[in-house]
Amino acid sequence: MSRATTVINAPGTPGYQVLVGRGLLDELKTSLGDAVRKVLLVYPEGMQASAELIAETMTSLGKQIWQLPVADGENAKTDKWLSVAWSSLGQAEFSRSDAVVSLGGGATTDLAGFIAATWLRGISVIHIPTTLLGMVDAAIGGKTGINTLEGKNLVGAFHEPKAVIVDLDTLESLPKLELISGFGEIVKYGFIADPVILDLIEEDVEDARNIHSDRFEELVRRSIAIKTSVVGQDFKESSLREILNYGHTLAHSIELVEHFKWRHGRAVSVGLCFAAELGRLTGRLSDDVADRHKSILKSLDLPTSYPADRWESLFTGMQVDKKSRGGMLRFVVLDGLAKPGILEAPTKEMLFTAYQEIAE
Ligand SMILES: NC(=O)c1ccc[n+]([C@@H]2O[C@H](COP(=O)([O-])OP(=O)(O)OC[C@H]3O[C@@H](n4cnc5c(N)ncnc54)[C@H](O)[C@@H]3O)[C@@H](O)[C@H]2O)c1
Numbered sequence: 001m002s003r004a005t006t007v008i009n010a011p012g013t014p015g016y017q018v019l020v021g022r023g024l025l026d027e028l029k030t031s032l033g034d035a036v037r038k039v040l041l042v043y044p045e046g047m048q049a050s051a052e053l054i055a056e057t058m059t060s061l062g063k064q065i066w067q068l069p070v071a072d073g074e075n076a077k078t079d080k081w082l083s084v085a086w087s088s089l090g091q092a093e094f095s096r097s098d099a100v101v102s103l104g105g106g107a108t109t110d111l112a113g114f115i116a117a118t119w120l121r122g123i124s125v126i127h128i129p130t131t132l133l134g135m136v137d138a139a140i141g142g143k144t145g146i147n148t149l150e151g152k153n154l155v156g157a158f159h160e161p162k163a164v165i166v167d168l169d170t171l172e173s174l175p176k177l178e179l180i181s182g183f184g185e186i187v188k189y190g191f192i193a194d195p196v197i198l199d200l201i202e203e204d205v206e207d208a209r210n211i212h213s214d215r216f217e218e219l220v221r222r223s224i225a226i227k228t229s230v231v232g233q234d235f236k237e238s239s240l241r242e243i244l245n246y247g248h249t250l251a252h253s254i255e256l257v258e259h260f261k262w263r264h265g266r267a268v269s270v271g272l273c274f275a276a277e278l279g280r281l282t283g284r285l286s287d288d289v290a291d292r293h294k295s296i297l298k299s300l301d302l303p304t305s306y307p308a309d310r311w312e313s314l315f316t317g318m319q320v321d322k323k324s325r326g327g328m329l330r331f332v333v334l335d336g337l338a339k340p341g342i343l344e345a346p347t348k349e350m351l352f353t354a355y356q357e358i359a360e
Contacts, residue, residue, distance in 0.1 A: 019163070037097070038066065103130060111146060114155075116159060137227065249271065
């Protein structure tokens with residue numbers, strides 16, 4: 001392992017390691033271990049070249065590789081691709097001691113994780129996330145799943161990875177919009193748990209966005225450390241894990257209204273500004289911390305407002321979130337920097353007043 005690699009131990013049963021660094025793809029062999037003989041490598045079609053390199057290395061090390069190129073992005077998170085994967089695993093006679101490896105963004109890690117969770121009631125999965133969102137969020141924490149015609153992420157399982165390899169070099173080819181979108185979650189971690197993240201961005205935003213900088217690497221490391229720690233204390237989202245939803249109630253609704261054409265992190269950015277206004281309005285959050293949301297997200301070129309005339313659709317969209325939270329609208333709000341709390345059942349009027357502060 002290169003000296004600059006950071007190992008983050010994700011607590012859990014049994015827990016797993018997240019390796020963060022550069023040029024880490026060779027780590028896959030160690031992470032897989034000797035017992036794994038067969039590997040299903042799942043990746044979006046567009047990542048064929050990187051997948052070939054991994055497959056060649058693994059083959060030269062004596063592993064048998066089955067490549068499964070899947071559709072790009074959300075189009076992969078379907079029962080169709082699940083069924084294609086099950087057929088491949090069945091025909092190749094994968095056993096309990098074999099493994100799935102994902103290479104791609106959050107859509108790929110979600111699908112591959114669910115394939116692994118369901119084959120023989122659960123085999124190992126190693127994630128190699130290649131988007132910033134995948135690195136700091138989707139690949140960490142063991143949530144896996146697919147979409148159905150009725151909605152996103154409705155079918156899934158909690159299935160911890162055996163390891164996560166966060167190789168920052170894989171971000172070289174990531175389009176800028178995707179990279180910036182990943183910062184929505186990083187800023188969220190800063191506000192709910194680690195204000196040093198906010199300081200690091202404010203000190204030098206260009207350096208923070210430079211994937212080659214130490215500052216960028218530190219932001220990724222800190223974000224992963226928070227996610228692993230929160231999930232480690234509440235794997236199945238019965239309480240603490242809910243704080244990771246800061247900004248997400250409105251964000252999910254924006255994604256619905258935009259027919260999932262908006263990148264998740266951009267919707268989260270607007271959602272964070274909205275949550276800050278709710279905190280301010282209820283007297284729980286000071287003006288300076290509330291204002292800091294907008295200024296930091298703006299400096300990263302993330303959106304901080306949304307059209308005024310979409311309020312009713314957004315409110316309707318938020319009711320979907322309500323269904324999954326015991327029939328009550330619940331918002332994560334801050335009682336100060338890094339002090340997340342819950343706001344239960346706010347009135348429509350209160351939500352509308354907060355919305356007016358971010359409406360354009
Ligand atoms: N399981 C979880 O806890 C969790 C958390 C957050 C999000 N998610 C899920 O993650 C998904 C979103 O993830 P995402 O934002 O990474 O999107 P994505 O996986 O759709 O990837 C975005 C795009 O970037 C491309 N891409 C990926 N890596 C690349 C690279 N290195 N170079 C060039 N192109 C690359 C992909 O092919 C795709 O076109 C959603 O399905 C969401 O539900 C899951």
